[in-house]
Amino acid sequence: xxxxxxxxxxxxxxxxxxxxxxxxxxxxxxxxxxxxxxxxxxxxxxxxxxxxxxxxxxxxxxxxxxxxxxxxxxxxxxxxxxxxxxxxxxxxxxxxxxxxxxxxxxxxxxxxxxxxxxxxxxxxxxxxxxxxxxxxxxxxxxxxxxxxxxxxxxxxxxxxxxxxxxxxxxxxxxxxxxxxxxxxxxxxxxxxxxxxxxxxxxxxxx
Amino acid sequence: xxxxxxxxxxxxxxxxxxxxxxxxxxxxxxxxxxxxxxxxxxxxxxxxxxxxxxxxxxxxxxxxxxxxxxxxxxxxxxxxxxxxxxxxxxxxxxxxxxxxxxxxxxxxxxxxxxxxxxxxxxxxxxxxxxxxxxxxxxxxxxxxxxxxxxxxxxxxxxxxxxxxxxxxxxxxxxxxxxxxxxxxxxxxxxxxxxxxxxxxxxxxxx
Numbered sequence: 001x002x003x004x005x006x007x008x009x010x011x012x013x014x015x016x017x018x019x020x021x022x023x024x025x026x027x028x029x030x031x032x033x034x035x036x037x038x039x040x041x042x043x044x045x046x047x048x049x050x051x052x053x054x055x056x057x058x059x060x061x062x063x064x065x066x067x068x069x070x071x072x073x074x075x076x077x078x079x080x081x082x083x084x085x086x087x088x089x090x091x092x093x094x095x096x097x098x099x100x101x102x103x104x105x106x107x108x109x110x111x112x113x114x115x116x117x118x119x120x121x122x123x124x125x126x127x128x129x130x131x132x133x134x135x136x137x138x139x140x141x142x143x144x145x146x147x148x149x150x151x152x153x154x155x156x157x158x159x160x161x162x163x164x165x166x167x168x169x170x171x172x173x174x175x176x177x178x179x180x181x182x183x184x185x186x187x188x189x190x191x192x193x194x195x196x197x198x199x200x201x202x203x204x205x206x
Numbered sequence: 207x208x209x210x211x212x213x214x215x216x217x218x219x220x221x222x223x224x225x226x227x228x229x230x231x232x233x234x235x236x237x238x239x240x241x242x243x244x245x246x247x248x249x250x251x252x253x254x255x256x257x258x259x260x261x262x263x264x265x266x267x268x269x270x271x272x273x274x275x276x277x278x279x280x281x282x283x284x285x286x287x288x289x290x291x292x293x294x295x296x297x298x299x300x301x302x303x304x305x306x307x308x309x310x311x312x313x314x315x316x317x318x319x320x321x322x323x324x325x326x327x328x329x330x331x332x333x334x335x336x337x338x339x340x341x342x343x344x345x346x347x348x349x350x351x352x353x354x355x356x357x358x359x360x361x362x363x364x365x366x367x368x369x370x371x372x373x374x375x376x377x378x379x380x381x382x383x384x385x386x387x388x389x390x391x392x393x394x395x396x397x398x399x400x401x402x403x404x405x406x407x408x409x410x411x412x
Contacts, residue, residue, distance in 0.1 A: 003214050004401045005207075007371050012399045015390045044398040051396065051410055052258050052358065152258065165213050184221045190257065192250040193218045194400050195210045204257055 001162040003195050009041070016040050020074070022101040026067045029093070037067040038130070038156055041196050046128070046154065049202070050075035053152060055125030060084065061114035061139055062131030066094025068156075072128070073103040079125070084110040084117045115142050123148040129155040133172045136179035144188070151205040153189065155179070159199025207368040209401050215247070222246050226280070228307040232273045235299070243273040244336070244362055247402050252334070252360065255408070256281035259358060261331030266290065267320035267345055268337025272300025274362075278334070279309040285331070290316040290323045321348050329354040335361040339378045342385035350394070357411040359395065361385070365405025 018024060018040050030037040038046070050058065050072055056079040058072045063083035072081040085091050088111045098104045110117045114131045115138065118124070125148050129139050136155060147153070158164075158180050163173040183191045183203050191203040224230060224246050236243040244252070256264065256278055262285040264278045269289035278287040291297050294317045304310045316323045320337045321344065324330070331354050335345050342361060353359070364370075364386050369379040389397045389409050397409040 001211075003211055005209055005211075005368065008209050008365060008368060008401060008405075011365075011370060012401065015386065016398065017390070041398070044396075045400065045408075048396060048398055048408060048410055049258070051356075052255070150257075159214060159217075162211065162214060164217060180221065184223070190250075190254060192222065192247070192254055194251065194402060195214060195218065196400060199214075202251075202254060204254055 003159050003162055003197070003199060009197070012041060016044055018044075020101065022097050023067075023070060025100075026065065026070065026097055029065065030067060035064060037064060039197055042156065042200055043068065043071040045194070045196055045200065047071045047075045049152065049154070050126065053126060055079050055152075057121060057124050057148075058082065058126040058128065059118045059121055059124045059143075060128045060130065061118060062129075063090070063094060065090045066097050068128060068130065069094065069107065070097060070101065070103065072126070073098065073106040074101075076106050080106050080108060082108050082110070082118070082121060084112065084114045086112060086114070115139055118143055119146065122146055124151055126152045126154065129153065130157070133157060133160065134175040136176060137182055140179065140182065147205050149205065153183070153201070153203040153205070155183075155201040157198045158193055158201040159195060161198060209365050209368055209403070209405060215403070218247060222250055224250075226307065228303050229273070229276060231306075232271065232276065232303055235271065236273065241270060243270060244277075245403055248362065248406055249274065249277040251400070251402055251406065253277045253281045255358065255360070256332065259332060261285050261358075263327060263330050263354075264288065264332040264334065265324045265327055265330045265349075266334045266336065267324055268335075269296070269300060271296045272303050274334060274336065275300065275313065276303060276307065276309065278332070279304065279312040280307075282312050286312050286314060288314050288316070288324070288327060290318065290320045292318060292320070321345055324349055325352065328352055330357055332358045332360065335359065336363070339363060339366065340381040342382060343388055346385065346388065353411050355411065359389070359407070359409040359411070361389075361407040363404045364399060364407040365401060367404060
């Protein structure tokens with residue numbers, strides 16, 4: 001079961017050269033720890049969307065050791081990105097990487113519950129949802145009022161390894177589908193899914 | 207040979223409800239004539255990118271009967287989109303559809319050589335390349351100086367039904383690959399490929 005033809009994905013990946021040594025280091029670490037990072041195909045896409053949007057405030061839910069956050073930070077001109085993870089170990093690693101890449105002044109780092117941390121922020125320009133898959137719907141419902149006008153909501157893993165096609169999907173998959181349907185059916189959002197890697201939902205607050 | 211798993215594509219397509227009756231009419235016509243339109247998955251993506259970018263000037267190369275142009279026009283607040291096609295019949299149809307959708311005042315229509323028409327415009331914010339596949343590289347080289355700062359270049363069909371993987375690609379495929387490599391290797395652009403449908407290249411002028 002695959003989403004994009006693996007040979008096609010390989011073709012795109014070869015074209016997508018990453019020169020930033022910190023990102024390369026993070027990719028190595030992700031590989032070594034078998035830690036699910038968004039990978040460079042999604043990373044470059046997030047980077048470009050951020051460049052086009054030019055946000056002041058990006059809030060991530062579920063930052064791991066900071067791979068996606070690093071792509072956001074690289075794309076920011078005068079904004080900042082809020083990283084959070086429930087594991088202190090991950091956030092410490094993220095801080096190290098951001099220091100290495102001279103991006104530390106574009107970011108804030110928190111350990112704890114992603115939603116509680118995010119809820120402190122108003123006028124979020126980009127909300128990136130990538131924490132526990134069963135909490136995506138709760139996340140958008142909790143944070144909808146914290147979004148700025150025309151804010152973007154970007155959610156990773158919405159195709160969930162193709163399990164969204166299962167006739168009897170497991171609980172996590174059902175939750176992801178509920179979130180996805182909520183976004184597509186909600187007149188406050190204009191939504192599409194970009195089938196990069198594990199599926200990226202991109203929505204704009206109307 | 208497929209790019210995105212067809213069942214996944216179908217899952218996304220079902221979610222992507224289109225209510226605009228003119229777009230539905232255009233999709234029917236595309237189906238009837240077997241005319242290659244970008245389809246609603248790419249259309250919705252173009253729409254969202256345009257909403258995020260908020261361009262003043264969108265220039266299309268190869269508009270057919272106006273399906274992609276219509277999505278661009280729908281997303282414009284105070285800009286305009288330039289449509290061109292070498293067939294008068296196509297442009298006449300496009301005009302009719304834009305009238306039906308009350309979008310005629312957001313568009314200009316031309317019959318003739320897409321590059322010559324586009325070359326008349328300065329400060330292009332979004333250049334959409336979708337004309338003869340063998341002329342993509344010529345198009346960007348001809349129009350690079352006509353792009354505004356931070357302009358977006360979006361090109362359809364860059365995965366060309368997967369033929370980019372062929373060991374001995376035909377001439378058209380080679381031309382598409384030359385264009386793609388040019389974009390990825392050119393330091394004036396930041397580029398990614400989004401594997402929606404037949405592959406959409408998205409680049410930002412640095």
